Amino acid sequence: MKTTDVLIIGTGLAGTYVALNLPTHLEITMMCHHSTNSTLAQGGIAISLDQKDSFEAHIEDTLTAGRHTNKLDAVKTLIENAPYQIQTLKKLGVEFDYDAQKKIHATLEGGHSYPRVIHAGGDQTGQSVMSLLDQKIESANNIQILKGASLLELVIHDQQAIGIVYEMNETIQVIYAKHIVMATGGLGDLYTHTTNQEGSTGEAIAIAAFAGAKCQDMRYIQFHPTAYKNKDKGYFLITEAIRGVGAYLLDAHKNRFMDPIHPLKELAPRDIVSKAIYDVIASTQEAFVYLDTRHLKTKYLKERFPNIYKTLEKDGLTLGVDLVPVTPVAHYAIGGICTDLMGRTNLMNLYACGEVASTGVHGANRLASNSLLECLVFGKNVAEHIVSSHEHISLPSITKDPLDTWKHTKTTVSNSYKIHKACVQEIMTKYVGIVRYDHQLKLAKSELIRLLSPLKKIRFDHVDHAKSYNLVSVSLMVVEDALNHESLGCHYKEIEKKGLKSCKDL
Ligand SMILES: Cc1cc2nc3c(=O)[nH]c(=O)nc-3n(C[C@H](O)[C@H](O)[C@H](O)COP(=O)(O)OP(=O)(O)OC[C@H]3O[C@@H](n4cnc5c(N)ncnc54)[C@H](O)[C@@H]3O)c2cc1C
Known part of the structure; x- marks a missing residue:
């Protein structure tokens, strides 16, 4: 019988952060079947660091974006724990970008009343964070990763999650664990056009629901307003941070259209900007609107957004010179498996964290760059709860082989x-x-x-x-x-x- 102490399904920021916050005496098995969205994250991580900013302001912005339907205790947990998690990332070796005054540089994004989105590698925050954390995982002796494994079923015994059935290398197998963490990310790939990695289909949510896990808020799918259709690939996200440094949105007649729609104009909360673009596209019959950076310096944009610059350059577009055609595409799943603040679901020993979880933190619309933070804060909480409960957990004796159904x-x-x-x-x-x-x-x-x-x-x-x-x-x-x-x-x-x-x- 294959067993492990902690089984983490997903190797994105949420799953990885849980694993790295667990003690090394626990045997950890991780699994994944496609690349993570975490590596794609561009804009950064929202955190109020500046003295002129405050937790209260970040909380208020999160609630405003979420239409005040967010769970307040989840929002407070997210925001008040941010500094500690950023310190931890720095200690682990993540190098955030600094400004000339040697302070971590922070940018404005949609819905934020203050520039508080910190970043790494310019517009490659996800890649910078994940490459470092992945190395730590690879070198940990207590962690093994099952790559190319697909979750098929949760094994439940008396309302307790005790294992999973999965497929790997064309074989269906079972593994039992004292703690199971769902960190399977979002579901943008349920749509033809998405910023997400291929494979981000949210199937794990259905699997959890079949096993009896409560799910909520599935209707809230956030569309990112500005995705660029790559000539040779799918849609490529252009971070909101570019509007944070002053880029405009123009309609087909080259007019700005956000002014009458929201006081924050192009930096209104994401759902409002996406809906406005949708309306403009519908009324002009064009397939896109334009992102205008022509009033900004190319040299600055190239340094600040190197990845976006390079990607557009391949298609013959230059930031600061050319208009960039953009359109909204499916981006982020706000709903998912219900959890409390420690990441616990209603099934014993089953946790969820990261994008697949629904703590209620985002309400009806996620505030930009709150999601990497969500992976960190709630990932750490999951790890803490696993540690505190581990001694009291034992696997029951199994009477029915879950593989019988799959034989x-x-x-x-x-x-x-x-x-x-x-x-x-x-x-x-x-x-x-x-x-x-x-x-x-x-x-x-x-x-x-x-x-x-x-x-x-x-x-x-x-x-x-x-x-x-x-x-x-x-x-x-x-x-x-x-x-x-x-x-x-x-x-x-x-x-x-x-x-x-x-x-x-x-
Ligand atoms: C292009 C882009 C840019 C973004 N920019 C930002 C940003 O700047 N700031 C911010 O805060 N957020 C950003 N986000 C959102 C953020 O990146 C995600 O919400 C976050 O990274 C999700 O992390 P995760 O660990 O929950 O999931 P992921 O990183 O997506 O990892 C999911 C993991 O689960 C595995 N998995 C899924 N289903 C199964 C299955 N059935 N069987 C086995 N394994 C499975 C996958 O293989 C993968 O390893 C961005 C998202 C995208 C797509």
């Missing part, structure tokens, strides 16, 4: 998952985007149910069917939550126009 499941190559994913992406993009209509959500629901019904019967026949089942199920969770709730924050429902029968009438 006839094929793992050979099939394209069923690929096809289901393409269908799901089409449905989610068409009907569950920035602006939603009840009749479209109902269409999405019926189309997803149509996909789900046959999968229900065959899901244990092939691992691809099982994964497709989870993929469609998590999409359905988003749609049902959207149908059951009124508009707020980044869940924006438009009142249906009279006479509309289908999306073709729009």
